[in-house]
Amino acid sequence: MLDTTKKLNPIEPGVIETVNETNLVELLPVIREYQAFYGVEDKPDSVNQSFFSQFGENSEKGCMFLYRQDQKIAGFATIYYSYASTLTAKVAIMNDLFTIPQFRGIGVAKKLIEHCRVVAKQNDCVRLQWLTAPSNRPAQVVYDSLETTSTTWRCYIYPT
DSSP states (O other), rough: OHHHOOOOTSSOEEEEEEEEEHHHHHHHHHHHHHHHHOOOOOOOOOHHHHHTSOOOTTTTEEEEEEEEEEEEEEEEEEEEEEETTTTTTTEEEEEEEEEEEGGTTTSSHHHHHHHHHHHHHHOSOOOOOOOOOTTTTTHHHHHHHHSSSOOOOOOOOOOO
């Protein structure tokens, strides 16, 4: 369990890495923590490793990044590439964004979002978009601090 009492120095620069076979193994416990945060049943590492390994640097499906602060993983983000018919263009969907509680409040999420935005642009996407729960006020504070716009669209889920 991480020590959440230690405050980190926000001045020390972190490092963003593209997730690959090597650091994905190191990221698996953080992915489990993220899934638990959203109430998802415990997934075996083998399932997460198989799923997330498809989002690499040269993947047409998307890409995954981790943020390392003081040589420890502080958070991660995943973008998936899709298309918007109304825009007749490629878009990037930030499907995952998670900062470990110990590292919150020092700009990890903002740095990951900005990195995802740059990568989306480099991959010919016209925008980076994402969803958040209406009750997730801490995340909304971060999102509202960026030059973003929000919509009134509702998300529907239809199990198959």
